[in-house]
Amino acid sequence: MRPRGEAFAPSNIALCKYWGKRDEELNLPTNPSLSVSLGNLGSHTVVAPLEGHRDVVVLNNREIAPDSPFALRVSAYLDLVRPDAHFSFLVETANTVPTGAGVASSASGFAALAKALNALFGWGLSRRELSVLARLGSGSACRSFGTGFVEWTMGRRRDGLDSYGRVLREKWPGLRLGLVRISQQAKAVGSRAGMKRTVETSALYEVWPRKARRDVREMKEAIRTRDFAMLGRIAENNALAMHGTMLAAWPPLLYFSEGTLAVLRNVWELRAEGIPVFCTLDAGPNPILLFETGLEKVVREAFPELEVVAPFETHPGTPGKA
Numbered sequence: 024m025r026p027r028g029e030a031f032a033p034s035n036i037a038l039c040k041y042w043g044k045r046d047e048e049l050n051l052p053t054n055p056s057l058s059v060s061l062g063n064l065g066s067h068t069v070v071a072p073l074e075g076h077r078d079v080v081v082l083n084n085r086e087i088a089p090d091s092p093f094a095l096r097v098s099a100y101l102d103l104v105r106p107d108a109h110f111s112f113l114v115e116t117a118n119t120v121p122t123g124a125g126v127a128s129s130a131s132g133f134a135a136l137a138k139a140l141n142a143l144f145g146w147g148l149s150r151r152e153l154s155v156l157a158r159l160g161s162g163s164a165c166r167s168f169g170t171g172f173v174e175w176t177m178g179r180r181r182d183g184l185d186s187y188g189r190v191l192r193e194k195w196p197g198l199r200l201g202l203v204r205i206s207q208q209a210k211a212v213g214s215r216a217g218m219k220r221t222v223e224t225s226a227l228y229e230v231w232p233r234k235a236r237r238d239v240r241e242m243k244e245a246i247r248t249r250d251f252a253m254l255g256r257i258a259e260n261n262a263l264a265m266h267g268t269m270l271a272a273w274p275p276l277l278y279f280s281e282g283t284l285a286v287l288r289n290v291w292e293l294r295a296e297g298i299p300v301f302c303t304l305d306a307g308p309n310p311i312l313l314f315e316t317g318l319e320k321v322v323r324e325a326f327p328e329l330e331v332v333a334p335f336e337t338h339p340g341t342p343g344k345a
Contacts, residue, residue: 025143028143029142033131034131042235043218043231043232049159052186055235059200060167069114072111072113073112078111078112080098080114081114082118132164134168153168167188168188171195173191174243199313201311201312201322202312202329202332203309205309210307221276255300286302
């Protein structure tokens with residue numbers, strides 16, 4: 024064992040969403056999904072052995088209460104690899120995306136933690152094995168290995184060893200993502216609980232897995248042919264369909280805010296004017312805009328607060344390799 028393990032993992036935004044599990048303990052999905060990484064937006068994590076009777080979790084330079092949901096979730100994950108009951112960990116994580124606000128902070132967080140544990144213990148795990156390990160902490164964490172487009176192969180095995188993130192060969196240098204930070208606050212209903220409620224109570228959910236599988240197939244074709252209009256349409260429609268299944272749950276789930284709706288209306292107005300920009304949202308209020316590099320100036324004028332990411336460019340200063 025080394026004195027410490029350290030790693031960075033990028034956040035990822037699903038262009039075709041994961042929503043619903045066939046196995047809650049192993050985080051096995053009911054449908055495949057496809058994401059794109061957020062470059063240097065993600066999580067940097069350091070993990071080390073600690074003398075004492077409990078784990079210590081530090082998030083963005085602030086120690087988290089050991090009985091908080093965040094710390095309990097991290098400790099439960101560490102139980103999977105803890106050498107014995109008396110072994111404790113210090114985990115220090117810094118997020119460059121809002122934590123728990125629907126910008127996949129748990130994905131990058133658990134991916135970075137899995138990589139840091141691999142470095143600490145010297146396991147020498149492959150990317151696929153790390154993807155499976157990270158998935159046990161957060162389903163979408165399996166897509167935070169590698170940059171660019173990543174497909175989460177849903178798998179069929181009961182043990183989940185064939186359910187992992189696979190990096191696509193295709194690159195799209197001109198693709199741009201624009202994060203609009205509506206809220207930094209953690210959402211009232213986490214993705215895990217929201218997903219379970221949707222699956223159990225939404226009458227619309229029964230059609231979701233079939234649509235999701237079709238969207239992934241068509242999205243891969245849009246990527247292969249570099250058809251931006253097709254990519255944007257599928258991504259936006261897929262996100263709104265996912266949120267539609269949540270609204271049909273009981274009690275209803277609404278992750279949008281007034282600011283979210285204002286961004287969506289602005290996007291639709293821009294498209295009505297002939298400007299090809301699209302929007303996607305995970306389970307939170309913060310929209311991600313999709314556009315190509317030639318339109319960056321126009322989109323920035325419409326959204327001055329936009330934080331632009333170029334997923335396929337080198338990002339100086341990125342802490343570690345994705």
